[in-house]
Amino acid sequence: MxxxxxxxxxxxxxxxxxxxxxxxxxxxxxxxxxxxxxxxxxxxxxxxxxxxxxxxxxxxxxxxxxxxxxxxxxxxxxxxxxxxxxxxxxxxxxxxxxxxxxxxxxxxxxxxxxxxxxxxxxxxxxxxxxxxxxxxxxxxxxxxxxxxxxxxxxIKPFKDKILVLVKPPFGVSTKEVYKAFDLSKVIFHPKTEELILNMGNNNINFVANNMKNLLENVTLGRHRVISAIKDEIKECGAIGSMMSGSGPTVFGFFDDMLKAQKCYDKMKEKYLDVFITRTI
Missing domain, CATH: 3.30.230.10 (Ribosomal Protein S5; domain 2)
Incomplete structure (x- = not known):
């Protein structure tokens, strides 16, 4: 099975x-x-x-x-x-x-x-x-x-949204990231309810521009390349890009498959783990 x-x-x-x-x-x-x-x-x-x-x-x-x-x-x-x-x-x-x-x-x-x-x-x-x-x-x-x-x-499905994922050539320990995370230093929290509402309305622009991951700063502080990948994905035409979980994978949302394909091709020249995929 x-x-x-x-x-x-x-x-x-x-x-x-x-x-x-x-x-x-x-x-x-x-x-x-x-x-x-x-x-x-x-x-x-x-x-x-x-x-x-x-x-x-x-x-x-x-x-x-x-x-x-x-x-x-x-x-x-x-x-x-x-x-x-x-x-x-x-x-x-x-x-x-x-x-x-x-x-x-x-x-x-x-x-x-x-x-x-x-x-x-x-x-x-x-x-x-x-x-x-x-x-x-x-x-x-x-x-x-x-x-x-x-x-x-x-919650309401947010499917068929185009994504490019890039994982730099190292792994990250979730345990270590949480250990280093300091809640007292957080000023802005994710707009979770607003994101859910806009996902339900299929508003990809709002979602891509307002998604937030509080663990990002911890991992970014240790691996500067993650910031560079985020910027590169945006330069390729992504509406927004962010690190997933405790990292180090970065993803970007695209509203156009051609832009996503160009981004994939460009990132593939530098990184082994690059994926073009969709939300399901």
Whole structure:
């Protein structure tokens, strides 16, 4: 059994507080894009095996998909094993929820494969044990995510918007970015409600000009190249550009496929991980 595990971007990422356990309280607009990994699972006699098309991706318990399979087996007392085949297209440590979306896919497939019939809500609760982005990745689409990511509210779809994504040649640790984030220094927060309203009205100009990610300054401070990529994407004709998640991937919205294609071609001369895609 196989499914597509879609990447996400953040259209807004707001930090509104901090819990006693150190977790940040978030308010994020998440959006799936048409860039995906393919996750395939088959039953085997026992244990968990994982194979991946990218040699730098760990295939043991360090992998989130592996962790998801182990968690599912433990929770539902599943005796038989699984073999996971992971076809990675989403860059890793990129702010695109590549690991989280694979984990979500594993939970969804195993739920069907073993006829557990757990509800979406149960899968989301399970997903939260693996990471804050996993509950959203279970539902996907266009959503407002709150709390530490576990409160997911579907909002009107913002689909078929053209995007160019550029990931510079390094990864970023989400944990480290949140550790360095200082809420007391924030002056302007994202206009989340206004963004949701304008997304509902398909007003891409408002969205592209007002999207905001509070983690951007932390990662930009460490990697100046991110600012340069944002500027270059805008010079190519993007309506607006921003970093996704904790970074380092930058995306730009385009109102014209020709401009997007030219931007893709230009950025591809400098960077390996460049994608032209759409919101779904």
């Amino acid at each position: 196989e499914i597509k595990a879609y990447a996400k971007i953040n259209i807004a990422l707001d930090v509104i507080g901090k819990r006693e356990d150190g977790y940040h309280l978030l308010k994020m607009i998440m959006q799936n894009i048409d860039l995906y990994d393919i996750v395939q699972i088959e039953k085997i006699a026992s244990g968990i095996t994982l194979k991946c098309n990218k040699s730098y991706v760990p295939t043991d318990e360090r992998n989130l998909a592996y962790k998801a399979a182990k968690l599912f087996k433990d929770i539902y007392n599943i005796e038989s094993g699984v073999h996971i085949n992971l076809e990675k297209n989403i860059p890793v440590s990129a702010g695109l929820a590549g690991g989280s979306t694979d984990a979500a896919a594993v939970l969804k497939i195993m739920n069907k494969l073993f006829n557990i019939n757990a509800s979406e809500h149960e899968l989301m609760e399970l997903g939260l044990k693996l990471g804050a982005d996993v509950p959203y990745c279970i539902t996907g689409g266009t959503a407002l995510c709150e709390g530490i990511g576990e409160k997911v509210t579907k």
